[in-house]
Amino acid sequence: MASRFLLTFAICRLIVTVGLTLKPTELLRLGVEGQLTVDPSHVEAASRDFGGLHRVEPLAVLRPASANDVARLVRAAYESAEGFTVSARGHGHSINGQSQTSNGVVIDMSGGGGGCSGGTRRLKPAGPRVSEKERYVDAWGGELWIDVLRRTLEHGLAPLSWTDYLYLSVGGTLSNAGISGQAFNHGPQISNVHEVDVVTGKGELLTCSEEQNAELFHAVLGGLGQFGIITRARIALEPAPTMVRWIRVLYSNFSDFTHDQEYLISLHGKPASKKFDYVEGSVIVDEGLVNNWRSSFFSPSNPVKISSIGAANGGVLYCLEITRNYDESTAGSLDQEVEALMGKLNFIPASVFTTDVPYLDFLDRVHTAELKLRSKGLWEVPHPWLNLFVPKSRIADFDRGVFKGILGKKTSGPILIYPMNKNKWDERSSVVTPDEEVFYLVALLRSALDTGDETQTLEHLSNQNSQILRFCGDARMNVKQYMPHYTTQSEWVEHFGLGKWALFQQRKAEFDPKRILATGQRIFSPSF
Numbered sequence: 025m026a027s028r029f030l031l032t033f034a035i036c037r038l039i040v041t042v043g044l045t046l047k048p049t050e051l052l053r054l055g056v057e058g059q060l061t062v063d064p065s066h067v068e069a070a071s072r073d074f075g076g077l078h079r080v081e082p083l084a085v086l087r088p089a090s091a092n093d094v095a096r097l098v099r100a101a102y103e104s105a106e107g108f109t110v111s112a113r114g115h116g117h118s119i120n121g122q123s124q125t126s127n128g129v130v131i132d133m134s135g136g137g138g139g140c141s142g143g144t145r146r147l148k149p150a151g152p153r154v155s156e157k158e159r160y161v162d163a164w165g166g167e168l169w170i171d172v173l174r175r176t177l178e179h180g181l182a183p184l185s186w187t188d189y190l191y192l193s194v195g196g197t198l199s200n201a202g203i204s205g206q207a208f209n210h211g212p213q214i215s216n217v218h219e220v221d222v223v224t225g226k227g228e229l230l231t232c233s234e235e236q237n238a239e240l241f242h243a244v245l246g247g248l249g250q251f252g253i254i255t256r257a258r259i260a261l262e263p264a265p266t267m268v269r270w271i272r273v274l275y276s277n278f279s280d281f282t283h284d285q286e287y288l289i290s291l292h293g294k295p296a297s298k299k300f301d302y303v304e305g306s307v308i309v310d311e312g313l314v315n316n317w318r319s320s321f322f323s324p325s326n327p328v329k330i331s332s333i334g335a336a337n338g339g340v341l342y343c344l345e346i347t348r349n350y351d352e353s354t355a356g357s358l359d360q361e362v363e364a365l366m367g368k369l370n371f372i373p374a375s376v377f378t379t380d381v382p383y384l385d386f387l388d389r390v391h392t393a394e395l396k397l398r399s400k401g402l403w404e405v406p407h408p409w410l411n412l413f414v415p416k417s418r419i420a421d422f423d424r425g426v427f428k429g430i431l432g433k434k435t436s437g438p439i440l441i442y443p444m445n446k447n448k449w450d451e452r453s454s455v456v457t458p459d460e461e462v463f464y465l466v467a468l469l470r471s472a473l474d475t476g477d478e479t480q481t482l483e484h485l486s487n488q489n490s491q492i493l494r495f496c497g498d499a500r501m502n503v504k505q506y507m508p509h510y511t512t513q514s515e516w517v518e519h520f521g522l523g524k525w526a527l528f529q530q531r532k533a534e535f536d537p538k539r540i541l542a543t544g545q546r547i548f549s550p551s552f
């Protein structure tokens with residue numbers, strides 16, 4: 025009774041606010057099995073994101089029980105004469121309001137803990153479904169990667185490509201790319217998907233793959249939510265290792281550091297015994313929990329004092345982070361293989377930090393850091409993050425101008441830097457990368473704090489981000505933003521480049537002609 029009242033209230037609010045031409049009875053007849061709600065706590069949650077920089081209230085929130093619910097709502101939005109917008113929200117871990125919408129409905133994809141059974145497209149409480157024989161998992165678009173991992177590990181399998189943090193949704197990361205230290209070897213997550221179910225901006229529910237609805241398949245991967253809502257993804261799996269040897273080494277010389285990173289990712293075609301499974305890195309400018317919350321690894325019991333090495337070399341250090349997966353059958357040759365690889369690297373000899381951890385603990389490492397920050401009230405603060413893809417040919421200029429220049433020896437958060445191989449990315453997807461065979465991710469993952477230190481304020485960090493972007497632009501570095509955020513159409517055109525922009529527009533006209541989806545990305549305005 026109460027939920028029926030709430031539903032009617034939600035519909036009335038939609039009608040009053042956007043002049044929706046559908047009658048309440050017609051919307052009621054949509055017959056969603058989930059919950060269309062205007063409960064203030066649900067609306068408030070959908071109004072915010074991890075960035076904490078924008079707050080936009082939707083008119084209502086749909087917590088779908090199935091892909092059919094998603095399709096019904098989008099169809100209603102598409103068919104109504106006045107129209108309203110629809111934005112999928114994965115886990116709200118965007119920075120700049122990308123999953124928010126002001127005059128429409130947010131679909132809370134992560135709510136309800138649904139799963140999916142491949143054939144029927146209806147959610148089942150059973151969660152992700154694994155095919156051991158064909159080595160794939162079918163996951164609901166709102167499923168968190170941590171839950172996908174837990175389920176696949178029950179079968180001794182795991183996805184090949186990851187993000188550093190697992191409390192992100194499948195549909196959310198696939199709408200960007202999904203990258204971590206495995207990307208040099210396996211490509212981003214979008215290169216490891218066999219098939220997706222998608223609700224287009226017309227409310228059609230379509231299965232897409234290389235063979236079926238291929239244009240939509242490529243469009244939604246890295247598509248920033250512009251072409252459809254991913255309700256199911258079929259993700260490739262491999263046998264899961266049980267353990268990880270996790271190694272960090274330090275460099276004071278940037279060119280030695282990048283030389284070694286590039287060497288390690290050039291081994292991607294070699295047998296598993298002759299390469300690492302994961303290659304990342306970070307810039308260490310200062311210390312402290314907030315500044316290095318991903319680096320809890322350097323515990324006080326470590327024999328080398330990082331600050332002493334840093335002080336001797338102008339304060340900037342570079343940390344290479346590598347791992348090798350193993351299990352009982354490969355443990356015997358591990359030491360020898362790792363030593364052979366390490367022997368080719370030029371790190372500071374006294375700076376080797378090694379630990380062995382279960383595979384799940386390694387993949388879920390950022391959650392451990394999250395809990396630590398939460399306990400100190402340092403998680404729910406504004407995050408003016410900036411993620412850039414920098415071409416290999418300009419990474420040394422970036423180091424000089426940004427790490428050793430603009431940042432002024434103060435990072436205010438972790439800074440990741442690692443290279444990837446462009447040939448592992450599918451050019452047909454919507455994602456944009458620099459035009460070079462090797463490019464780096466540089467992720468400035470900063471937290472704004474109200475501590476009285478003016479270098480940690482939101483204003484200071486935002487200004488610094490603008491300065492960094494200006495510096496890259498002036499130096500014509502052809503840097504591309506990852507999880508891009510722009511406010512004008514000309515910036516979007518420049519981001520995509522003329523050819524890809526034309527394709528992006530064409531795909532938008534075909535799959536979301538009324539431009540009602542994911543308006544929080546600020547690429548297109550709705551046509552109503």
Ligand code: FAD
Pocket residue numbers: 073074111112113114115116117118119122123124133165166186187188189192193194195196197199200201202203204248249250252253254255390507542544545
């Ligand atoms: P949301 O932020 O909710 O949504 C992102 C966009 O996708 C929105 O436009 C939304 O409308 C759209 N969308 C959401 N779900 C769907 C769907 N089912 N179908 C279609 N469109 C959809 N990224 C990496 O690649 N690598 C990392 O290592 C990494 N680490 C991170 C660590 C932390 C602590 C955080 C906060 C983020 C990290 N990210 C990383 C970024 C992350 O990939 C993005 O935030 C991404 O947006 C996924 O978050 P989400 O699932 O919460 O999606």
